[in-house]
Amino acid sequence: MVVEHPEKTKKLMPKLLAFMDEHVYPAESVYAAQLDEERWRVPPIMETLKAKAKAAGLWNLFLPDDKLALGLTNLEYAPLCEVMGRVPFAPEVFNCNAPDTGNMELLWHYADDAQKKQWLTPLLAGEIRSAFCMTEPDVASSDATNVETSITRDGDDYVINGRKWWITNAAHPDCTIFIVMGKTDPTAARHQQQSQILVPRDTPGVTIVRKLSLFGFDDAPHGHCELLFENVRVPATNLILGEGRGFEIAQGRLGPGRIHHCMRQIGVAERALETMCRRVTSRVAFGKPLAEQGAIRQQIAQSRIEIEQARLLVLKTAWMIDKVGAKEARSEIAMIKVSVPMMTQNILDRAMQVHGAGGFSEDYGLSYAWAWARALRMADGPDEVHAEGIAKRELRKYSNQSS
Amino acid sequence: MVVEHPEKTKKLMPKLLAFMDEHVYPAESVYAAQLDEERWRVPPIMETLKAKAKAAGLWNLFLPDDKLALGLTNLEYAPLCEVMGRVPFAPEVFNCNAPDTGNMELLWHYADDAQKKQWLTPLLAGEIRSAFCMTEPDVASSDATNVETSITRDGDDYVINGRKWWITNAAHPDCTIFIVMGKTDPTAARHQQQSQILVPRDTPGVTIVRKLSLFGFDDAPHGHCELLFENVRVPATNLILGEGRGFEIAQGRLGPGRIHHCMRQIGVAERALETMCRRVTSRVAFGKPLAEQGAIRQQIAQSRIEIEQARLLVLKTAWMIDKVGAKEARSEIAMIKVSVPMMTQNILDRAMQVHGAGGFSEDYGLSYAWAWARALRMADGPDEVHAEGIAKRELRKYSNQSS
């Protein structure tokens, strides 16, 4: 085991760190103020930052394609992604934000040339945003085969009917394209019933029913929307990869998506611990700094340990995906999915507690980060489902033994 | 030990339960809709419900005064308070909501007749609302001696200067009176520096700087406000009890306030478990109801155990306050303060998890209840401070032993 960063990462890291210091951290208060002024608009500073990032060569770092991007492996990207994760809006600055990254990877892998030209190109340029429409309110969507939205062939078109919710980005002003998962053939074999199809947001029949809040956060300007698709008609050429390939595409999309979330969560956790340490070294209660209270010191040590362990497991997972592919690494992916957001959530909880009531407000960013970490224990399937998969593969080693 | 409800409670409970079924639960969606329409207005249904509660004799149940109210002891009130806790706005329906109850108790105990007539009477009638202004952003307010707001005598007036935050109710349209804690004499002995004074909200110099949010929730129409007091002048007769009595009043107010919060939290936890059970018996994933998954069943059992234990400790604490007073019961009060909201938070977390992403939204009330439970681990001082007090009293038993 060698713990050092790969060479490419070593080169990019100082540039990224400098960019964060020079441009991103100072922009945090600006971004918040602009958002407060008008919530469902992209804060103008975002486009300024994106232009600077592009100019600095810090753009599309997530994509392992050395023509379209820098061609970083997961392992090379991971430490950079962690740094971006320290500020909620930072990944977007570098065009590395979810769910767009997952959608871009999906299109890069599975879309045909015409689809790529129409949607991947402007996404990679950061000109438009996208949404991935899988989760439905009426079924347990952790089992992807449950989706009930119908995608029905009608002449040269497909017609889509169904209800989706928790569709992140759908309310973003620049979001122009939805990737929708539904069933083209409910009578086919269980994993061949689903397909994925491109639906421009302005297609007639697409309605944003409401914006859901996460705890009390509306997550503007991206939003988590409930959507209704009523007789939504798109050309048959909008289908991705072919009928019945939807489940396969979903699997391919979710693996790397999970690891990106976890990389960013390490950054969230690091910043939470930093925020906690700064607070306790400066705040006095009952005659001494909080930092001198033994119980708080034990929490700081525990947090440091948890971060170190989590980061190493994320890096190992990245290394495995690069080496043997996401399918062979699915236990590792599940392990970080189950353990990393829980870790982040716990550290954020401790950080909030030392901030007094202010910790729950918008003033320190902790409560928002907590809500996201909590939500990630559900996103892409609840922890319990992933743990089940880990157990299944662990137990399989012993399945042939006699009793 | 006898676990049965006291006689008075046995008589009131069926009436309260019937009222909840007939009027309160059906009003939940109405209240939410009216609030969505206009956030900083009292939803009209509230006054309707209050009138009905008054008519039903379910009014001011919290006050242990048999002229002004029903004269229930803490032990008699506790099970009723629990039931009210099942719906966030229900306590207000019965004029039993925080922080007004604490403020009414404070006035009942410590105010003079003129003060009572002016403020306690309309509060007991549910005509006005009130706020208690103690916490300050710049100091660790868990140590009440830290407050820095100044209350300075000037002729027949007092002049108040300072900044407060997390002042619940301050934005409520009917909130007309603030009880403000500050220092009248920074040179006095440590616990005699503070005083409490009545400040009408419309006094010149009082500014609502902003409404803070709690995990994104604005808590309309009550709000948690940051307030600025700039040369706020009120008559000297507004001082409560006398100069230097502020700390004493604060102690007297917080004890019962904490137990009321905990009683309500038991109701919150019961409803969360009920919501969880209803969900898992009706939701199917991977071919069977969630209720048949062993891990979820273990959580349900664990939740039931935690509720039972917490309720018993709350009841014991109520019994002790009635019997020996809040001061002698301060370890018990601290114990429920530390353990009950944590318990509620954990059960809510489990309940959210079985609801999928919807659990984090406004649809089930779970995320809002969670945010409140989390905040209660900080309100009236962080858990750690109360635990410290418990430990101090526990260790005192052994302090004279030789080493």
Place this chain on the structure above:
Amino acid sequence: MVVEHPEKTKKLMPKLLAFMDEHVYPAESVYAAQLDEERWRVPPIMETLKAKAKAAGLWNLFLPDDKLALGLTNLEYAPLCEVMGRVPFAPEVFNCNAPDTGNMELLWHYADDAQKKQWLTPLLAGEIRSAFCMTEPDVASSDATNVETSITRDGDDYVINGRKWWITNAAHPDCTIFIVMGKTDPTAARHQQQSQILVPRDTPGVTIVRKLSLFGFDDAPHGHCELLFENVRVPATNLILGEGRGFEIAQGRLGPGRIHHCMRQIGVAERALETMCRRVTSRVAFGKPLAEQGAIRQQIAQSRIEIEQARLLVLKTAWMIDKVGAKEARSEIAMIKVSVPMMTQNILDRAMQVHGAGGFSEDYGLSYAWAWARALRMADGPDEVHAEGIAKRELRKYSNQSS
């Protein structure tokens, strides 16, 4: 809810406390030394103490029969049982020790007069000891219907064949009688296959295969034995209650047995906390007493809270058994079974940690108490099985709802 002790308890408690102070605590080192001298003999001081307890009227307090004993209810007995639990060998001093108490209750409930005269009388007199033989190594005995030992009618006798383990008391020098559970009719309905029968230890065919250790403790002079029954022949009159009644008897025995264990565990936890507090107030590390370390103080507070909650739930359960019977109280019994030994174990773990390596040795009694608490999470069925039962009954409330 009234928390005070019942009248009978109030009268007995001072006598018991005085007896503990005067006779039992001073005997702890003596008992240990005598046991070290010769492990599988009853330390002589035990008989001395038993005689004194009998003389003091502190004898057979567990039995709710006012002719044969003091006729205490479970609620009346609970606080006394707790006090006895503070010293591992104390219950035996008062003839209130497991498994003999459970066996005496069983005989009192289900045995016929001849059986009572032969076995219950000397047991109540403390002249003999007994063992209850249910658990078997080859089957999951948490499901009592699994027992495989056969009890076969042969003329006027029954013949027993089978293997049992974890049979506490079986190695005790005074243990003369075993109550054995087995199957008389493997073809009967599932809960009517089992019977219970009295087997004198010296019956030919009974072999103590080995003494098992609990962690490294041999639990002398009682022992936990693996037993072999090979063609063990006893008169048919030794059968208790009748063929096919074994499961019913087992259920009747285990309920009260569990609550007695839990009552004692509260005493164990109290003493552990006391031991912890004494240690931390006297032990200095890094320049100050351990008692001044914040993390330890948080643990002490947490322990106090956990004990209070656990005791109240045990008392409620006792009250319910008295009022509605063990069957109706089975959720409560399961709740204390699941939560109380876990609580004790956690407090003991904290107590050990502040004792340094000594905490794991025989010097403070903590490691032995820990091993017992841990074992109780398995005894009478693993926690998970009891939690399952709690969940089943909780979910039943919602089972008729439509989805």
Place this chain on the structure above:
Amino acid sequence: MVVEHPEKTKKLMPKLLAFMDEHVYPAESVYAAQLDEERWRVPPIMETLKAKAKAAGLWNLFLPDDKLALGLTNLEYAPLCEVMGRVPFAPEVFNCNAPDTGNMELLWHYADDAQKKQWLTPLLAGEIRSAFCMTEPDVASSDATNVETSITRDGDDYVINGRKWWITNAAHPDCTIFIVMGKTDPTAARHQQQSQILVPRDTPGVTIVRKLSLFGFDDAPHGHCELLFENVRVPATNLILGEGRGFEIAQGRLGPGRIHHCMRQIGVAERALETMCRRVTSRVAFGKPLAEQGAIRQQIAQSRIEIEQARLLVLKTAWMIDKVGAKEARSEIAMIKVSVPMMTQNILDRAMQVHGAGGFSEDYGLSYAWAWARALRMADGPDEVHAEGIAKRELRKYSNQSS
């Protein structure tokens, strides 16, 4: 980060695994039986196994010296050490067992040539055993400056007086040498008061007062002893490194010692999980294998995650010690010290629980392994002390910030 084993490890691993399969696992029951026969003798099979290991070139793998041993780095040794950790007596087979390894490293680093010749040579040959005498019953030995044993110069000798306990190996039949830490100058600066000195076990005045047990386990034939040193006289040449260097030597010894313990604990945890999985796939309760119970599956997943994270942190720590030295890696060493035995303990607890009462007995090795893991949370200082050190270094990053 690269996760693969280093080249040297890749070569040795198959040999070690084969040796374990061929010789060590089959010897487990033999070793136990021989020990049962006579506890304070080295089971004869041990010498047989040692000879085989030596012949196989699997000897002294721990020592980073390529003349005296194979010269493995910590990173190269770690995975091999893990494998040895799977069987309690296996490290001794390869002469890689604590505390001898720590003692050999100490002599290798700090002893002079004569001392090395007399003691290191036979230790490396596996001919004798050794003990390290630091912990004292009367002081908190987690603070090494607390030791009170005196080492007083008298002519050409030193005279030692004091009491030590938890001295592992001291009862081993082949243990001939003690390294004793004490004070040569109580008036010197705090970290220069201590010295370390070689004391042959048979020196007059050395008494084994008693053998302590660890949760009832006597740990024969090594034992954990309480020792009395009364006017024990040894030549001045037995002093290691020089007067006042004792603290420095202790620090140098403990770092690598801790990582070796942690490496072995990973092996313990892996085997516990394996034992758990084998059990649950073969044991049926309530009509289905335990492996199909959801709660157990969640535990298996959780255990797998915890092992992976812990192993990675151990490997990172090994890598850091190799790269920057134990002093610079002391936060990492503290992190594994705090987290790894706790992890092992938790997994063992789950493994015990699925084994029923048998899990607590000697039959599966789980309870003994648990006791050791628990003890390691105290050995070389309690977890809390190490956590404190981690916190101190974490907070130091922020110590210069203004408030």
